[in-house]
Amino acid sequence: MGLCNGRLRAIFQAGSVSVFVNLLFLALISAGCQGSEAPEAGQPRTLRIASTTSVENTGLLALLVEPFSKQYGVTIQVLAVGSGQALKLAANGDVDMVITHDPDAERAFIEQGHGLFAVEVMYNDFVLVGPAEDPAGVRGAPSAAEALARVASRESQFISRGDRSGTHLKELSLWKANGVSPGGAWYVEAGQGQRLTLEMADQKGAYVLVDRATYEVAKKKLKIVLMYENKTELHNPYSAMVVSSEKHPEANVPDGMAFIGWLLSSSGRKTIGEFRADGAVLFTPVGR
Amino acid sequence: MVAEGLQEGFGLLFGLDPDVWSAVRVSLMVSSISTAVAAALAFPVALGVGLWSFPGRGVVESLLNTMMALPTVVVGLVVYGLISRSGPLGEFGILYTPTAMVVGQAVLAFPLMAALGVASLRQVDRRVRETTLAMGGGEFRAAVEVAWEGRVALLSALVAGFGRVFAEVGVSMMLGGSIRGYTRNIPTGIAFETGRGEFARGVALGVVLLTVALAVNLALQIWRPRRES
Numbered sequence: 001m002g003l004c005n006g007r008l009r010a011i012f013q014a015g016s017v018s019v020f021v022n023l024l025f026l027a028l029i030s031a032g033c034q035g036s037e038a039p040e041a042g043q044p045r046t047l048r049i050a051s052t053t054s055v056e057n058t059g060l061l062a063l064l065v066e067p068f069s070k071q072y073g074v075t076i077q078v079l080a081v082g083s084g085q086a087l088k089l090a091a092n093g094d095v096d097m098v099i100t101h102d103p104d105a106e107r108a109f110i111e112q113g114h115g116l117f118a119v120e121v122m123y124n125d126f127v128l129v130g131p132a133e134d135p136a137g138v139r140g141a142p143s144a145a146e147a148l149a150r151v152a153s154r155e156s157q158f159i160s161r162g163d164r165s166g167t168h169l170k171e172l173s174l175w176k177a178n179g180v181s182p183g184g185a186w187y188v189e190a191g192q193g194q195r196l197t198l199e200m201a202d203q204k205g206a207y208v209l210v211d212r213a214t215y216e217v218a219k220k221k222l223k224i225v226l227m228y229e230n231k232t233e234l235h236n237p238y239s240a241m242v243v244s245s246e247k248h249p250e251a252n253v254p255d256g257m258a259f260i261g262w263l264l265s266s267s268g269r270k271t272i273g274e275f276r277a278d279g280a281v282l283f284t285p286v287g288r
Numbered sequence: 289m290v291a292e293g294l295q296e297g298f299g300l301l302f303g304l305d306p307d308v309w310s311a312v313r314v315s316l317m318v319s320s321i322s323t324a325v326a327a328a329l330a331f332p333v334a335l336g337v338g339l340w341s342f343p344g345r346g347v348v349e350s351l352l353n354t355m356m357a358l359p360t361v362v363v364g365l366v367v368y369g370l371i372s373r374s375g376p377l378g379e380f381g382i383l384y385t386p387t388a389m390v391v392g393q394a395v396l397a398f399p400l401m402a403a404l405g406v407a408s409l410r411q412v413d414r415r416v417r418e419t420t421l422a423m424g425g426g427e428f429r430a431a432v433e434v435a436w437e438g439r440v441a442l443l444s445a446l447v448a449g450f451g452r453v454f455a456e457v458g459v460s461m462m463l464g465g466s467i468r469g470y471t472r473n474i475p476t477g478i479a480f481e482t483g484r485g486e487f488a489r490g491v492a493l494g495v496v497l498l499t500v501a502l503a504v505n506l507a508l509q510i511w512r513p514r515r516e517s
Contacts, residue, residue, distance in 0.1 A: 048384065053483065053484075057483060057484035057485075058484075062468075077384065077465070077467040077470055078467060078468065079384065079465040079466070079467065080466070080480070080483075092372045092373055092374040093372070093373030093374055093378070094372050094373050094374075094383050094384070192483075193483045195483055195484050195485040196482070196483060196485075198485075199485065217484075217485070218485050221485065248373065250373060250381065
């Protein structure tokens, strides 16, 4: 495995190659590693993935896992946790790969040597949702940071994940961008997963930042409505990373690589792109 | 929502939903093994503390009583720290397996069953032990006699321990990871359904949990020895 790791690192640290060349190499190499490093036939293999909740809870991950699991004969075990916790579990060596949506934390994870590289597999965007009466006058705000600044200045209730998940860190970066340090009775830190945080905002008639997938799935049950969206500004990339076998020798690196390869394959990307909830697109595969 | 959940609960249970049956199986298997393990450790301790006086007995009792209040997530966290790959017992690789859940649940049930065990053995007539000793039976023989005499109360301690672990979420979530078809039991299944906004399905699983608990308790009730009058 050392050889494979070395080759991969060399390629992915070159940095100048385009994403697509990267993907191509990854697919080839993961196939190569898979072939040369495959354990003896008949031995049951398990790939343990810590995934951000939105990918698991929407049902997408189950759709992606099943065909791969059949084709490769690998049992896949999914732990649905926030991005922060997923990376922590991986750093402790308790999972083989992660699917997260927090670019900064992913970078730190790689720099600390816990993972070899992060591959963006799909994306969507965050949306700001709030009560239809819009007490903070957020509608028509020129930017998400400005929208949040209006919520803060009117002290309208805002529900934050408060759990260092990808969504929470995105929210914090938006507060930072407008120089507001949120706090006070209007700023509620829920400490819940995405769907329950959204539910809390709905029950309280509060503003909340949420990923598109969770919002679209829940939409028809909600009273709060879409307030602000901007696909570029609130871009939300989901990346997959396999832990480094140098740090974590027990990790199932070959199957992790193969799964990433499968996610990026045409059938993987087709599954992601065609996934719908009530007709709404939830995730877009990379390269579209 | 609750009515909807009740209806759906019976539908899930008797409609042979594979996810539900898998959760029922995991719940029953893990919780019965962990209760048995906890009983094997807790009842001898209860006999020791209940029958013999020794220095520090009061401290042990207070400790057991305090540990009854241990939050499940704390047990989960501590055991996670021990069996994580980066922990001292990491090499065994048992994290996120049913085995890890058994360990955590046994730790959780132990103080409860020991403390209830002490209380139930105190109820046993002191003459049982004294007579056995006077008739030439040793301390071990006397302890067995006392345990037999207090078996109904010990069974209640067993049932209480089972109830505690069968319904808990924290340990199962942290150590089992709620992996579908593998470590997802009924309580973590409820947490999963709630977390994705499927509240009615969550209530339905709650109904399943209660139904299974009722079945277990009825079975124990029938098996329970009648108190001789």
